[in-house]
Amino acid sequence: MTTLAGKVAVVTGAGRGIGAAIAKALAAAGATVACASRSVAEVEATAQRVRDAGGRAIARRCDVGDASDVAALYEAVAAQEGGFDLLFANAGVSLDQRPVGASDPAAFEETFRVNLFGVYHCARLAIPHMRARGGGRMVVTGSGMGHSSLHGHAAYSASKAGVWMLVRILADELRADGITVNELVPGPVRTAMTGVPQREGSVVNNPIEWLKQPEDVVPLAMFLATHPGPGPTGQSFSLMRRTF
Template sequence: MANLQGKVGLVTGGGTGIGRATAIAMAKAGATIVIGNRDASKGEAVAELIVQHGGRACFQRTDVARPEDVKSLVERAVSEYGRLDLAFNNAGVDGEQVPLHEQDIAKAAALFDVNIKGVFYCMKFEIEQMLRNGGGAIVNTSSIFGLNGYPGWSLYVASKHAVTGMTKAAALDYAKLGIRVNAVGPGPVETPLLAKGTGGNPHSYAAFVPMGRIGQPEEIADAVVWLLSDAASYVSGHTLPVDGGVCSQ
């Protein structure tokens, strides 16, 4: 496993699915974890689980669509643990699966507030702090939808392409300042979000995947931990598909 010993890391959307698995994996790799999540009970449960297994973690209720919440989350990491070295900007929503002309304007705005503005707010405040520390590493959650197009998902595809693009540009902004910025592009993964989107049958997406199965949150978490670690010290600006081969089709 990659080594994050002595690092302080932040995870948004850390209460369930990929965020939960990654917070736990980062803690197992030695990092101290600050978890942000809209659902307080789920976020607190993950922090408590990490502490019960000998790690260090705390939780703060965070809605990434609110810049003041994100700023406060970064400030919590610094006040509680003295610094911020790592960030996994994972919080996101999926929106509606309908043709573009049927998309609801208010729902579209809410989707962009979380998936695009939320990632921007996170990177802005994280990078400000990391520059004070002399460096850091950031991973954003994009998607195979941030690398390909899929019918019925125009706005979600747009939002994840935005994450991919922000990742590339930010990586160039800070390449000589000690901050690496990457993203993961998960394919279908067994999470509550996919279960909701498939009417409770996430494995129905298995036929879409060349490997013939959907992924597990821990498989995405392992990729994130590697990207955050010094083992990926020469990797920046990359969106890594973790998708069972979907993007190769």
């Protein structure tokens, strides 16, 4: 596949899990991929795997909750590649899985800093770069917990609900610029962050739900990256069956 030849993509949370899988797939389709993560070792490992497979990759440390980090990431990509066309805002955390009354305010705030403000910084600062390229695609990793409530996950659910609203607002604001903005809801994925309990490939407390590996999310991510213009925008694409 060379459907993304000549394109440049930025993927946050690319050190492992879904982000790493998406970064490798984008590169395999011909894109130059800027891999970003708070872990230098992990993101450099992802970039090296891309290069070993014959792709082009940039590795950068970036805390998406810090606007100056995001700006520095984009400036580095623009200096080396002239700009970028695709943004996969994938970085996220789940730090406090307790009811609101028993929650840790610091962990609650940190969850919002990364999950919601991280998407805000990534999207806001990407706009001028994508406008300069004549358009682009933003894909944000959302969650089913951002659409329906789940006991004990207040911080994560509320932050992802904010992300879903931000996606729709951005889509309306950027439609005229040829920039699409969509949400990708992976559903349960076996990653270091989620630690989803499993039994024979399904989720223990919901056996009809499809428990995925990170690579199982790639086909939907690639659909959103390669769909002919103008393409869908302001929509949520889900691999999840469960309604909380």
